[in-house]
Amino acid sequence: MSSLPTFARPLWSLGAFASLAFAVHALVASSEASGKPGRAEGRPAEDTQKAKHREDLAKIGQAPRVPVEPIRRVVKRATLKGPWAYVLPIDHGVRTDESGHGYFRAPRFHGEHNGLDLLAPVGTPVFAACNGMVSAGQSASFGNWVRVVCPVPKSLAKGNQTPYASIFYAHLSRTDVPFDSWTHVRKGAGIGTTGKTGNARGDNIQPHLHLELIIQSSQRAALAERHLGRDQSTVAAAERFFDALTATCLAPNGFRANSGRVGRARRADPFLVLTCLSSDKPEYHSAPSTLDSWSRPWSQLYSAQAFNVDAGPRAFLLASR
Ligand SMILES: [Zn+2]
Numbered sequence: 098m099s100s101l102p103t104f105a106r107p108l109w110s111l112g113a114f115a116s117l118a119f120a121v122h123a124l125v126a127s128s129e130a131s132g133k134p135g136r137a138e139g140r141p142a143e144d145t146q147k148a149k150h151r152e153d154l155a156k157i158g159q160a161p162r163v164p165v166e167p168i169r170r171v172v173k174r175a176t177l178k179g180p181w182a183y184v185l186p187i188d189h190g191v192r193t194d195e196s197g198h199g200y201f202r203a204p205r206f207h208g209e210h211n212g213l214d215l216l217a218p219v220g221t222p223v224f225a226a227c228n229g230m231v232s233a234g235q236s237a238s239f240g241n242w243v244r245v246v247c248p249v250p251k252s253l254a255k256g257n258q259t260p261y262a263s264i265f266y267a268h269l270s271r272t273d274v275p276f277d278s279w280t281h282v283r284k285g286a287g288i289g290t291t292g293k294t295g296n297a298r299g300d301n302i303q304p305h306l307h308l309e310l311i312i313q314s315s316q317r318a319a320l321a322e323r324h325l326g327r328d329q330s331t332v333a334a335a336e337r338f339f340d341a342l343t344a345t346c347l348a349p350n351g352f353r354a355n356s357g358r359v360g361r362a363r364r365a366d367p368f369l370v371l372t373c374l375s376s377d378k379p380e381y382h383s384a385p386s387t388l389d390s391w392s393r394p395w396s397q398l399y400s401a402q403a404f405n406v407d408a409g410p411r412a413f414l415l416a417s418r
Contacts, residue, residue, distance in 0.1 A: 180250040181226045181250070182226055188215075189217055189381070191215065191395070199213065207326060214306070218304060221306075223269065223287070223290060226245060228281075229248070231244065233272040233288075238295050239295045241270070241292065249338060254341075258315055260337070263319045264310050265307075265308070269306075273288055274289070303388055303391040309364060311335075311365075335363040335365070339360050342369065350401050351401055354369060380407070
């Protein structure tokens with residue numbers, strides 16, 4: 098029962114930008130949610146984008162499943178609480194609509210999706226994933242956003258300095274934290290509600306929480322993080338974090354993204370991280386009828402040998418007793 102490393106056990110158990118940088122940000126991110134081509138010349142046509150989405154999804158569907166290796170250590174306790182909390186009270190999976198797909202690294206005209214779009218009706222409460230600092234802001238592309246900055250749990254913090262995560266929540270209808278200043282926040286605290294602000298306004302874009310997770314080498318660096326879409330630089334702390342996550346949680350549970358990708362530069366796949374670190378992920382349910390056709394379950398994108406990715410490890414463990 099205690100054979101798993103400390104962190105793996107609880108497996109669910111803007112301020113003013115410089116104008117130039119802001120312009121770049123707005124341009125790069127302007128079609129983040131829609132996946133539509135920007136104004137720049139030479140962008141692929143929208144039809145081409147949709148074709149790419151279909152191709153990409155087909156590839157994921159065909160991706161080989163996790164090689165079958167025996168799981169030596171299985172989580173047996175269902176009541177342990179993770180160091181982090183899940184970010185929503187419901188789970189309707191990943192947004193996939195006429196406008197594009199919301200999975201991590203889905204194709205976008207500027208490259209790949211930097212976050213994960215969690216489908217959720219407008220007004221769904223959004224929770225802080227961890228104990229740390231919180232601040233809110235607003236931008237043309239991301240609408241109302243909140244950022245939570247917190248230390249990476251000790252078991253995943255390799256190296257001399259504790260790395261910090263910057264967790265970015267976008268397109269919110271309402272934010273419940275101060276704008277442009279940092280205050281303390283407790284994990285699980287309400288920080289706003291989901292919405293369709295910024296470039297998620299379009300009728301063919303279903304409501305969702307855009308969630309991004311960046312690993313930085315220090316609290317100072319994480320607080321200064323701007324989540325600029327075009328900035329794909331990485332840091333050693335992020336690479337070490339991916340290695341630690343893989344060794345401590347993903348490999349022992351046969352848990353992986355079918356794409357085989359844990360991160361993109363310093364950005365981590367939020368689903369992998371939250372599954373490994375947070376308690377109380379709700380079980381997946383199709384969204385209410387007006388949204389249900391836009392809801393993609395996790396099992397289409399992820400697999401795990403030790404638990405059902407849609408239900409989450411907790412439900413799996415309860416059922417197996
Ligand atoms: Zn998104």
